[in-house]
Amino acid sequence: MKSTYLAALLVGLLTTGVSQAAESSFINNHDHAPATATQARPDIFRVSLLGTGTPVPQISRGGYSTLVEAGNQKLVFDFGRNSATRLWQLHIPIGRVNAFFLTHFHSDHTNGLADLWLTGWLQPAYGQRHAPMELYGPKSTDALASGLQQAYATDIATRVKDEGTPLDGVEINSHEVTAGVVYNHDGVKVTAFDNDHGVNIKPSFGYRIDYHGHSVVLSGDTRYSPEVVKQAKGADLLVHCVSMTSAEQMKANPGYKAIAGHLASPEQAAQVMNEAKPALTVFSHIGLNGKIRVKDLAQDLRARYSGPFVIGNDLMQIDLPTTPSGKGYALWQSENIDNK
Numbered sequence: 001m002k003s004t005y006l007a008a009l010l011v012g013l014l015t016t017g018v019s020q021a022a023e024s025s026f027i028n029n030h031d032h033a034p035a036t037a038t039q040a041r042p043d044i045f046r047v048s049l050l051g052t053g054t055p056v057p058q059i060s061r062g063g064y065s066t067l068v069e070a071g072n073q074k075l076v077f078d079f080g081r082n083s084a085t086r087l088w089q090l091h092i093p094i095g096r097v098n099a100f101f102l103t104h105f106h107s108d109h110t111n112g113l114a115d116l117w118l119t120g121w122l123q124p125a126y127g128q129r130h131a132p133m134e135l136y137g138p139k140s141t142d143a144l145a146s147g148l149q150q151a152y153a154t155d156i157a158t159r160v161k162d163e164g165t166p167l168d169g170v171e172i173n174s175h176e177v178t179a180g181v182v183y184n185h186d187g188v189k190v191t192a193f194d195n196d197h198g199v200n201i202k203p204s205f206g207y208r209i210d211y212h213g214h215s216v217v218l219s220g221d222t223r224y225s226p227e228v229v230k231q232a233k234g235a236d237l238l239v240h241c242v243s244m245t246s247a248e249q250m251k252a253n254p255g256y257k258a259i260a261g262h263l264a265s266p267e268q269a270a271q272v273m274n275e276a277k278p279a280l281t282v283f284s285h286i287g288l289n290g291k292i293r294v295k296d297l298a299q300d301l302r303a304r305y306s307g308p309f310v311i312g313n314d315l316m317q318i319d320l321p322t323t324p325s326g327k328g329y330a331l332w333q334s335e336n337i338d339n340k
């Protein structure tokens with residue numbers, strides 16, 4: 001209860017544009033609180049930000065990845081670097097994930113996939129997959145899966161021979177999907193939709209997850225997209241990307257112009273929030289380029305949008321209601337560097 005209350009306080013503070021001070025006030029006090037709650041509660045609808053970063057190789061923000069737990073299902077969306085580590089920091093064995101969903105093929109969304117796949121196959125507590133990995137994604141997902149099998153064939157053969165690891169857990173069932181409902185199990189429905197990540201990056205998906213009358217929308221990598229607005233209308237939670245680049249940086253390195261053309265600026269993200277009005281927006285896939293800090297981003301967004309939003313961090317977790325009439329949310333921030 002205490003952590004829930006503090007979480008509500010955090011959201012309140014963040015929505016006024018105050019960010020870092022509020023976050024640090026309880027980061028170390030509630031390490032893994034939701035994981036403990038999992039054991040005590042029969043039903044959950046929980047979103048965990050496994051990685052809130054971009055291609056930038058930084059320790060504070062891992063590569064983009066999001067875990068959604070709904071009832072007895074555990075689903076992982078995108079697989080940036082370090083996502084296996086973050087999952088295990090939540091004490092979730094990689095082999096316990098029911099299905100994996102890819103938005104598009106940019107490497108910052110796939111370069112943690114081999115790790116999730118192969119480390120999840122190993123027999124220690126952090127792995128323990130005993131059935132094929134279920135992998136959903138756009139056209140070319142089959143090629144990604146078979147390419148991985150080829151690239152790691154020697155490792156697989158060696159472990160089977162040397163450690164006796166059963167082959168079942170290292171198979172990949174790849175599912176190439178198009179926009180529409182792509183997964184529907186035990187009351188958990190996942191819908192893929194086309195976002196707008198630029199004319200040359202198609203298909204590129206966002207995903208909507210529905211459970212017990214509540215919904216989470218993951219924008220994926222996108223600039224302003226009316227489809228994201230449509231999906232996020234009435235949603236309990238929108239997880240949206242954002243990218244902000246200083247004028248100096250834009251001038252110094254033309255590469256940032258392309259980034260700005262493919263990912264939502266604060267202005268575009270605010271437009272989405274103003275049009276969709278989700279109950280809560282959490283930002284992930286956060287690109288801060290040049291001398292831009294989190295507080296600059298928060299202030300820019302607050303100037304354009306008066307509703308609730310939070311700038312996400314790795315291992316931030318949001319609990320949503322699990323009954324149709326339920327309202328509100330609880331939010332935790334676990335420590336994201338393992339000092340023990």
Ligand SMILES: [Zn+2]
Nearest residue numbers: 104106197221
């Ligand atoms: Zn991308």
Ligand SMILES: [Zn+2]
Nearest residue numbers: 106108109221
């Ligand atoms: Zn990306």
